[in-house]
Amino acid sequence: MAKRTPDGPPPEPVVARIRLRYARRGRLRFTSHRDFARAFERALRRAGVPMALSAGFSPHPRISYVGAAPTGMASEAEYVEIALTERLDAETVRAAVDASLPPGLDVVDAVVARGGSLPDRIDASVWQIRLPGLEVDAVAAAVVTLLAAESVPVQRLTKEGRRTVDARAAIVSATARVDDLPDQPCAILDVVVRHVTPAVRPDDILTALRTVADLVPPVPPLATRLAQGLLAEDGQISDPLAPDRERLPAAEGDAPDAAPLTGSAVASDR
Amino acid sequence: MPIESLFPRLEPLLPRVQKPIQYVGGELNSTVKDWDVAGPDGTVRWALMYPDAYEVGLPNQGVMILYEVLNERPDVLAERTYSVWPDLEALMREYDVPQFTVDGHRPVGAFDVLGVSLPTELGYTNLLTALDLAGIPILAAERGDEHPIVLAGGHAAFNPEPVADFIDAAVLGDGEQAVLEISDLVGDWKQAGRPGGRAQLLLRLARAGGVYVPRFYDVDYLPDGRIRRVAPNRSGVPFRVDKRTVSGLDDWPYPKTPLVPLAETVHERMSVEIFRGCTRGCRFCQAGMITRPVRERSITGIGEMVAAGLVASGYQEVGLLSLSSADHSEIAEIATGLADRYAGTNTSLSLPSTRVDAFNVTLANEFSRNGRRSGLTFAPEGGSERIRQVINKMVTKEDLIRTVTTAYGAGWRQVKLYFMCGLPTETDADVLEIAELAMEVIRIGRQVAGTKDIRCTVSIGGFIPKPHTPFQWAPQLDHEATDARLRLLREAINSDRSLGRAIGFRYHDGRPGIVEGLLSRGDRRVGAVIRRAWEDGGRFDGWSEYFSFDRWMTAAEVALAGAGVDVDWYTTRERGEHEVLPWDHLDAGLDRRWLWADWQESLTGREVDDCRWWGCYDCGVCPSQGTQIQIGPTGRTLLPLPGLRPVLAPPAASASAPVG
Numbered sequence: 022m023a024k025r026t027p028d029g030p031p032p033e034p035v036v037a038r039i040r041l042r043y044a045r046r047g048r049l050r051f052t053s054h055r056d057f058a059r060a061f062e063r064a065l066r067r068a069g070v071p072m073a074l075s076a077g078f079s080p081h082p083r084i085s086y087v088g089a090a091p092t093g094m095a096s097e098a099e100y101v102e103i104a105l106t107e108r109l110d111a112e113t114v115r116a117a118v119d120a121s122l123p124p125g126l127d128v129v130d131a132v133v134a135r136g137g138s139l140p141d142r143i144d145a146s147v148w149q150i151r152l153p154g155l156e157v158d159a160v161a162a163a164v165v166t167l168l169a170a171e172s173v174p175v176q177r178l179t180k181e182g183r184r185t186v187d188a189r190a191a192i193v194s195a196t197a198r199v200d201d202l203p204d205q206p207c208a209i210l211d212v213v214v215r216h217v218t219p220a221v222r223p224d225d226i227l228t229a230l231r232t233v234a235d236l237v238p239p240v241p242p243l244a245t246r247l248a249q250g251l252l253a254e255d256g257q258i259s260d261p262l263a264p265d266r267e268r269l270p271a272a273e274g275d276a277p278d279a280a281p282l283t284g285s286a287v288a289s290d291r
Numbered sequence: 292m293p294i295e296s297l298f299p300r301l302e303p304l305l306p307r308v309q310k311p312i313q314y315v316g317g318e319l320n321s322t323v324k325d326w327d328v329a330g331p332d333g334t335v336r337w338a339l340m341y342p343d344a345y346e347v348g349l350p351n352q353g354v355m356i357l358y359e360v361l362n363e364r365p366d367v368l369a370e371r372t373y374s375v376w377p378d379l380e381a382l383m384r385e386y387d388v389p390q391f392t393v394d395g396h397r398p399v400g401a402f403d404v405l406g407v408s409l410p411t412e413l414g415y416t417n418l419l420t421a422l423d424l425a426g427i428p429i430l431a432a433e434r435g436d437e438h439p440i441v442l443a444g445g446h447a448a449f450n451p452e453p454v455a456d457f458i459d460a461a462v463l464g465d466g467e468q469a470v471l472e473i474s475d476l477v478g479d480w481k482q483a484g485r486p487g488g489r490a491q492l493l494l495r496l497a498r499a500g501g502v503y504v505p506r507f508y509d510v511d512y513l514p515d516g517r518i519r520r521v522a523p524n525r526s527g528v529p530f531r532v533d534k535r536t537v538s539g540l541d542d543w544p545y546p547k548t549p550l551v552p553l554a555e556t557v558h559e560r561m562s563v564e565i566f567r568g569c570t571r572g573c574r575f576c577q578a579g580m581i582t583r584p585v586r587e588r589s590i591t592g593i594g595e596m597v598a599a600g601l602v603a604s605g606y607q608e609v610g611l612l613s614l615s616s617a618d619h620s621e622i623a624e625i626a627t628g629l630a631d632r633y634a635g636t637n638t639s640l641s642l643p644s645t646r647v648d649a650f651n652v653t654l655a656n657e658f659s660r661n662g663r664r665s666g667l668t669f670a671p672e673g674g675s676e677r678i679r680q681v682i683n684k685m686v687t688k689e690d691l692i693r694t695v696t697t698a699y700g701a702g703w704r705q706v707k708l709y710f711m712c713g714l715p716t717e718t719d720a721d722v723l724e725i726a727e728l729a730m731e732v733i734r735i736g737r738q739v740a741g742t743k744d745i746r747c748t749v750s751i752g753g754f755i756p757k758p759h760t761p762f763q764w765a766p767q768l769d770h771e772a773t774d775a776r777l778r779l780l781r782e783a784i785n786s787d788r789s790l791g792r793a794i795g796f797r798y799h800d801g802r803p804g805i806v807e808g809l810l811s812r813g814d815r816r817v818g819a820v821i822r823r824a825w826e827d828g829g830r831f832d833g834w835s836e837y838f839s840f841d842r843w844m845t846a847a848e849v850a851l852a853g854a855g856v857d858v859d860w861y862t863t864r865e866r867g868e869h870e871v872l873p874w875d876h877l878d879a880g881l882d883r884r885w886l887w888a889d890w891q892e893s894l895t896g897r898e899v900d901d902c903r904w905w906g907c908y909d910c911g912v913c914p915s916q917g918t919q920i921q922i923g924p925t926g927r928t929l930l931p932l933p934g935l936r937p938v939l940a941p942p943a944a945s946a947s948a949p950v951g
C-alpha cells in the first residue's frame with residue numbers, strides 16, 4: 022500500500038506576521054511554557070485568527086516563541102510571533118486573542134512585523150524580585166558583596182542534569198529598595214541580567230546571594246520580568262517591538278514593506 | 292460567615308511542589324460564584340471531587356457535567372477539588388492548609404455537600420486523604436452539623452459497602468437529575484433552619500428514594516462470615532435503592548462549555564457522549580450492565596454539541612464517547628457528516644476506547660480523514676473462541692483477521708489488541724491462543740501491507756469479577772496463577788523471533804487486581820482494611836509507583852483478624868446462588884435471576900444477542916426502572932455549517948475592523 026499524502030490543497034501562504042507581547046500574572050505565573058503554548062494555540066482558534074499552517078498530516082499553526090520566563094515567575098514582557106494568511110490590524114488580533122485567553126495570561130501589545138528578527142532584538146531582561154520578610158539593608162549589603170565578587174558560580178538542576186553558571190557575570194546591575202508591608206518588611210531587588218547560555222535566572226541570583234552573604238528569604242520570593250530587549254551602553258533596555266512601530270502602520274495593500282514574508286499574494290484578494 | 296480564599300496560604304507552598312499549575316484553577320469556562328450567591332441559607336454549595344490527580348480528574352465527563360448542571364442553577368454553587376500529590380499533602384499538613392477547591396480556593400469543609408465521583412475502587416485511599424485534609428472526620432458517624440454531607444457517585448458507588456463507614460450517602464447511576472433534587476432537599480432543609488440537624492437531612496434524603504444512606508441499613512452476618520441480611524433500621528427507608536436513569540440525552544447537552552485546563556491532562560480534546568449504556572452483554576463488563584438501557588444522542592444533537600463545544604473550548608480534537616461508539620445507529624452518518632463539516636479546519640475526530648470487534652475500517656478511515664493513521668484498537672478480550680463464548684464477546688477469529696487485513700490494507704500500521712486473563716473457566720491453552728492470534732495478525736499484515744514495518748500490541752488486563760454482572764459470583768484467579776499464565780504467553784510470543792519482534796506485550800502484574808477485587812466485591816468489613824492501608828501511607832493506589840501490595844495485605848491481615856474472612860475469601864472464592872451479596876439491596880435494575888441464569892449459561896458457552904437488534908431478553912432493567920431503549924436512526928443528516936473558516940471576531944468592546 023502506497024504512502025498516503027495529505028488530501029487537499031497545500032497550506033495557504035504567509036502574508037503577514039504579528040508580534041505580540043504578553044504577560045503572565047498572578048496565579049497563572051505557574052503556567053509552564055508548554056502549558057502556555059497549548060493555551061495560546063487554543064486561544065488563536067477560539068479567536069478565529071487566520072493562522073498560517075505548516076504542511077503535513079498534522080499541520081500546526083506557525084508560531085515562534087522567544088524564550089520564556091521560568092515556571093513560577095511572573096512576567097510583563099514575553100514575546101511571540103505568529104504568521105497569518107490575511108493582513109489584519111495588530112490591535113484587533115491582540116484584543117481578540119487576549120479575550121480568548123484566561124485572565125492572567127494577558128496579551129498587552131502587538132505590532133505588525135516589518136522585518137528583522139525578534140530574537141535579535143533581545144539580549145537582556147529586567148527582573149523585579151520581591152523579598153517579603155527581608156530588610157532592605159540586609160539585601161543591599163548582600164548585593165554589594167555579590168557585585169564585588171569576580172564570579173559566583175551557582176548550581177541548578179536542569180533537564181540535562183546539574184549545571185553550573187556564573188551568576189555574577191550575567192548581572193549588569195542590581196539595586197535594592199524598600200517596599201515594606203504593613204505587617205512585615207519587604208525588600209525589592211531590581212536586577213538587569215544579560216541573556217547568556219545557560220540562562221541566569223532570578224533563582225540563580227538568589228542562590229548567589231545566599232552563597233556570598235547568607236541571605237535567605239523566609240518566604241518564597243516573587244520574581245517578575247518587567248522588560249526584555251537590547252541592552253544599551255547606558256544600561257537601558259530597548260523595546261523590541263519599537264522597530265516595527267517606527268513607521269505608521271502600512272496602508273492597505275502596502276506589501277513592499279513586508280520584506281521577509283514568504284509569498285506576496287497579498288494584493289490579490291484586496 | 293464569609294469564607295476567605297485559601298490561595299494566599301497555598302501560594303507560598305506552590306513553588307516547592309511538582310506541577311503547581313494543577314492547583315491554581317483558572318481554567319477556561321470555570322466558574323467562581325459568590326459564596327452567598329442566593330443568601331447564606333438560600334445557597335446550596337457543592338464541592339465536587341474526583342479522587343485522583345488533576346491531570347486525570349479534570350477531563351472526567353461526569354464531574355464536568357454535574358459542575359455545569361449545578362452552576363446553571365442560580366441558588367447553587369459548585370466548585371471542584373482533586374487529590375493533591377504527596378509533596379503538597381506534606382506541606383499542607385505542615386502549614387495547616389486544608390483541602391481546597393481549585394475554583395475559589397475555598398475550604399472543602401465549608402461546603403454543604405462533598406460529591407465524590409468514584410470511578411474505580413483504587414481511589415478510596417485518596418478519598419480518605421481528602422476528608423482528612425478537609426478537616427472532615429473520616430468516619431461518617433463522627434460528623435456533626437457543621438460538616439458537609441459526603442455523597443458518593445460513579446460506577447464504584449454501585450457497591451459502596453467497603454466505604455460505607457466513610458460516606459454519608461451514595462447515588463447510583465446518572466447524576467444529572469439526582470444532584471438537582473438533592474440540591475432542592477438540602478436547600479429546603481437549610482431554609483427551614485436545619486430541623487433535626489444532619490441526621491434529619493440524611494433521613495429526608497433516604498426517604499425521598501434514590502439516595503442510599505448506609506447508616507440506615509444494618510448488616511448481619513452468618514457464623515461462616517457470609518451476610519445473613521441487610522435491612523433498613525428506620526421506617527420509610529426503602530429496602531432496595533434504585534439507580535437513576537436519565538432519558539432523552541438530547542435534553543442534557545452537557546458539558547456545553549467544556550473546561551479547558553492550562554495544565555496538561557490525559558485527554559487534550561473535547562468529548563461528546565454519543566450514547567449511554569450498552570447491551571452487547573459482555574459478561575465481565577460492569578459498565579455495560581449498570582448503565583442500561585441504551586440511550587442515544589441524536590445525530591443532530593451530537594452535531595450541535597460538537598459545534599458549540601469547539602467554539603467554547605478552542606480544542607481541535609473531538610472525541611465521540613460511549614462504551615462502544617461504533618454501535619451508534621447512525622455512526623457512519625455522524626462520521627461522514629462531521630468529517631465533511633470540519634474538512635480543512637484542522638479539526639480531528641476520534642472514537643476513543645472503541646474496542647469493538649465489528650469496528651469497521653471504512654469508518655476508521657473516515658475518522659482519520661484529517662489526521663494521522665497511527666493505530667487501530669480491537670478488543671477480542673478472550674484468546675480462544677471458547678472463552679469468547681463464555682464472556683459473550685461475539686467475535687470469531689475469521690472476523691478479526693478479516694478486519695485487521697482491511698486495516699493494514701488501508702494504510703494502518705499498528706493494531707492494538709486487548710485481552711483479559713483470568714476469565715472464568717480459562718486454561719493456559721485459552722491464553723496461549725493469544726500468541727497465535729497475534730502472530731497471524733502480523734503474518735497477514737506483512738502480506739497485505741507489503742512491508743515488514745507493521746506492529747501489533749497485545750495489552751492484557753487481569754479479569755476482576757464485578758458486582759451487578761453475571762460474573763459477580765465467579766472466583767477471581769489469584770495473582771500467582773495469572774502471572775504464571777502470562778509468563779507462558781510471553782514465552783510463546785517470543786518463540787518466533789521475527790514475528791515476536793513485531794508484537795508488543797503489555798502487562799504489569801496481577802497484584803493490584805487482587806486489591807481491586809477485594810474492594811469491588813467487599814462488604815462493610817473491608818472498610819477497616821481501607822482505613823488501615825491509608826493510615827499506613829496508602830495514596831494514589833491506581834499509580835504503580837505508589838501502589839504497595841504488601842501494605843494492603845498487611846492491612847487486611849490486621850483489620851480482618853477475628854472476622855473469619857480474609858482476602859482470598861473476598862476474591863478467589865466462588866459465591867453460591869443464594870448467598871446474600873453485599874450489594875443486593877442496591878438495584879441496578881438487573882434481575883438477579885437473569886444474572887444467575889446468564890452466569891450459568893456462560894459456563895456452557897451460550898451466547899446472548901444484543902437486545903437493540905435481536906429483541907429483549909428480559910435482563911429486567913427496562914420494566915424495573917421504567918425506562919426503554921432509545922435509539923435511532925433518525926434519518927437526519929448534518930448540514931454544512933457556515934463560517935467554519937477562521938473569521939476573526941473582534942470582541943464586542945472593540946469597534947475596529949480587520950484591515951483589508
Ligand code: SF4
Nearest residue numbers: 902907908910912913
Ligand atoms: S430489559 Fe430487555 S430491552 Fe431493556 S435492556 Fe434489558 S434486555 Fe434490553
